[in-house]
Amino acid sequence: DTEVTQTPKHLVMGMTNKKSLKCEQHMGHRAMYWYKQKAKKPPELMFVYSYEKLSINESVPSRFSPECPNSSLLNLHLHALQPEDSALYLCASSRTPQETQYFGPGTRLLVL
Amino acid sequence: QKEVEQNSGPLSVPEGAIASLNCTYSDRVSQSFFWYRQYSGKSPELIMSIYSNGDKEDGRFTAQLNKASQYVSLLIRDSQPSDSATYLCAVKRSGNTPLVFGKGTRLSVIA
Numbered sequence: 384d385t386e387v388t389q390t391p392k393h394l395v396m397g398m399t400n401k402k403s404l405k406c407e408q409h410m411g412h413r414a415m416y417w418y419k420q421k422a423k424k425p426p427e428l429m430f431v432y433s434y435e436k437l438s439i440n441e442s443v444p445s446r447f448s449p450e451c452p453n454s455s456l457l458n459l460h461l462h463a464l465q466p467e468d469s470a471l472y473l474c475a476s477s478r479t480p481q482e483t484q485y486f487g488p489g490t491r492l493l494v495l
Numbered sequence: 496q497k498e499v500e501q502n503s504g505p506l507s508v509p510e511g512a513i514a515s516l517n518c519t520y521s522d523r524v525s526q527s528f529f530w531y532r533q534y535s536g537k538s539p540e541l542i543m544s545i546y547s548n549g550d551k552e553d554g555r556f557t558a559q560l561n562k563a564s565q566y567v568s569l570l571i572r573d574s575q576p577s578d579s580a581t582y583l584c585a586v587k588r589s590g591n592t593p594l595v596f597g598k599g600t601r602l603s604v605i606a
Contacts (some may be wrong), residue, residue, distance in 0.1 A: 386506055413589075416530075424598070425583055425596035425597065425598055425599055426539065426583075426596055428593050428594070431591070431593070432592055438591055439591070441593075457532075471538070473539070480590070480591040480592075481527075481589060481590060481591070483527075483529065483541060483544050484594060485530075485541060486531075486538040486539045486540070486541075487538060488537070488538050489537075489538045489597060491536075
C-alpha cells in the first residue's frame, strides 16, 4: 500500500482567508514533503519534514506555514495568499529521506 | 545548479510502437533515478526507480541507466493510448537531499 491522502481536493479562497491543507499517510513513512505545481511545470519542492522535524525549507514565503503534528500527518497552513499562489499542492512521503517518494492526489487551490 | 534535462515533446508514437523517453542530468554524484507518469490534472505516479547501471524491466516498461554518460531513459513497449501522459524524470543524491525533476516529456500515443 502506497497511499497518501490529501484533503480537500479543491479549495477556493480569498486573499484575506486562512485555510489549511491536510496530508496523511499510514505507511510508517518518516519523511513527508510539500510541493507546488503550476500548469505544464514540474513539481517544485517547498518543505521537507524528516522524522517530524523540518529539514528543508526552499525559501518559501511566510504566508505558507507547514506543520507536522505526528509521523502520519502533515499540514500546510495558508494565510494572505496571492492569486499567483494558485496551483496544485502535492504532498508526498517516503520511508526515509533517502528513499522513493510517493505522491498524494493533490489539492487544487484557487486564490481569488 | 543541478539540472535534469528532458525533451518537452510532444512525442507522438503510433499504438503498439515503442516509445523512448530520454533524460540527462548534470550532477555526477546522483544516486537514485525515477520515472513518474502524470496525467493531466492528476498527481505524479511512480513508474520505475533505478539505482544501478544497466536495464531494469517491469512489464511493458524498461528503465536504462548509464552513469558514465549521465543518461537515463524509459522505454514503453506496445504503447497504448492510455500511456498518453507527461513523463517526469527525477534524480536524487544520497542522503537528505531534494529530488530534482526534469520539465517532463509529453507523450501522445495515437490509436
